[in-house]
Every structure is written in C-alpha cells, then in structure tokens.
Amino acid sequence: RKEVEQDPGPFNVPEGATVAFNCTYSNSASQSFFWYRQDCRKEPKLLMSVYSSGNEDGRFTAQLNRASQYISLLIRDSKLSDSATYLCVVPMNTGFQKLVFGTGTRLLVSP
C-alpha cells in the first residue's frame, strides 16, 4: 500500500452538491492527519486537522477510521470557490514531523 493514497478525480459537481473524498494511509502508527487545499500553482493551505475520530468546521467534515486506516473529507453545499485540489496529508511520527502528501483529489464545482 502507498504511504498516502487518494482518488485523483476530477470530481465534477454542481453548486450545492455534497461531495466526499477518501484517503487511505499505510502507517498504522500515525496519530494525526490533515486535509490541505491547493489552488493551481499555489502553496498548500491547511483546511482541517484530524486528531481523533473526526472534526467539523462549517460545511466541511473530516472523519477518521483508524481500524481501516481511512480518512474522509465531506463538503456540503459546494460553492464555486471550493474548486481546488484537496490533499490528504499525514505527518510522519519522527521528531521533525515531515509531511507525506497524497496526490490530491481535484474538485470542480460548476454553476
């Protein structure tokens, strides 16, 4: 299994739709997880952190299933501005916490 694996998409959805992205990770010892958002040719920006079973922030919900080594991101009521690539990111449990990125899932929200 790859360290961090995501469906690359693209996911094409209309405004207002609910969309979910999945991510699997290989290191069962990983304790925390992140979802980053990346716009074209821009830097990754932190969207959500997940430390326990899940996290919710407005329209965004992240869930963690440690038994299955699986993380999900749910976006409700999609906006045009949600169009971006969503990166699943797992910090390695070394002292210096390097981040391991998935390939990202591209989301296109259309009017």
Add this chain to the structure above:
Amino acid sequence: EPEVTQTPSHQVTQMGQEVILRCVPISNHLYFYWYRQILGQKVEFLVSFYNNEISEKSEIFDDQFSVERPDGSNFTLKIRSTKLEDSAMYFCASRGGNYGYTFGSGTRLTVV
C-alpha cells in the same frame, strides 16, 4: 498573520547552472523544510532543518542540493548544477509548535 516569504517567485535557469532559492521563515519558528512539486505530481519532502543542521533528508536530496541558514533569518536551498528534471515548484515551510506548519507561496524553477 505571520508569513513565510519566498524569493524569487519564478526563476529560469540554464541546465548546469547553480540556483539559490531563498526563504524567510516565521521568526519564532524552529523547524524548517523544503518540499518540491513537479507539475502534475504530488508534493514531496526534500529536507528538514533544525538547530542549524539537517535533521532529515529524502532520496531526492542528493549531493547537488544543500541548505543553509546563513544569518538567522534566511533559509536557502542551493542546487549546484541544475538538471531539466529539477524543474518544479519549490515550497519552503516552517513550523513552531507541534503541527503549526506554514508554507511559503513557492518558487517556480524552470530549467531550460
């Protein structure tokens, strides 16, 4: 909000030339990183830097690469003899506490 600043935003260089990519991390952060992203591919770890020395590096970070923190504020990545395959976005990042990563806006390196 504190920022990580990278310069230049875009650098074009000829194959075989040396390039230096510059970063100013957030002032009270202690951990510094370089990542790169080849167009259409995932973000990859290059190197981490702590206490004025490299703490971890990836297989990508071979002898052509070096990092320095020359003056306590700047953090540089040098590529000694650039190759076409070094063309990528290079992101600097710094971290303070446990997970507070901040990325710079990146330098797009084009090797021709």
